[in-house]
Amino acid sequence: MNTTADQLHSAADTAADKIGSSPAHQAFRILQFGFTVAPILAGLDKFFHLLVNWDQYLPGVVAGISPLPSHTLMLVVGVIEIVAGIGVALRPRIFAYIVAAWLALIIINLLLIPGYFDVALRDFGLLLAALALARLSHQFSRK
Known part of the structure; x- marks a missing residue:
């Protein structure tokens, strides 16, 4: 015998299957x-x-105004990227x-360095994908 609870459970399963x-x-x-993976690896x-x-x-402009040595600044950037990747997961x-x-x-930074405009263009595509993730997360993530 099919109870109301069974019907509700079945409907919930069907809705979850459709979303997934x-x-x-x-x-x-x-x-x-x-x-999640790319920023953590980078x-x-x-x-x-x-x-x-x-x-x-x-770029030299950034290195010139930073109170940190260039390599140390890039290590700080690495920590920020790791935190950002973990943040996207959670x-x-x-x-x-x-x-x-x-x-x-990053794009602004790359535009300050001659010869890296192709990388800046690639990162613009990644920026658009990150915005797509942000918009989709409003529908598919509670967090």
């Missing part, structure tokens, strides 16, 4: 994964230089916007 399999929800999860690599020597991305509604703002600062 919707293309929008899948896009949200893909973006959340990407903006942040960690500021300490190890396995991907690239990150110090080359610091609270995407907030941290996706923070990552987008961080990418805007």
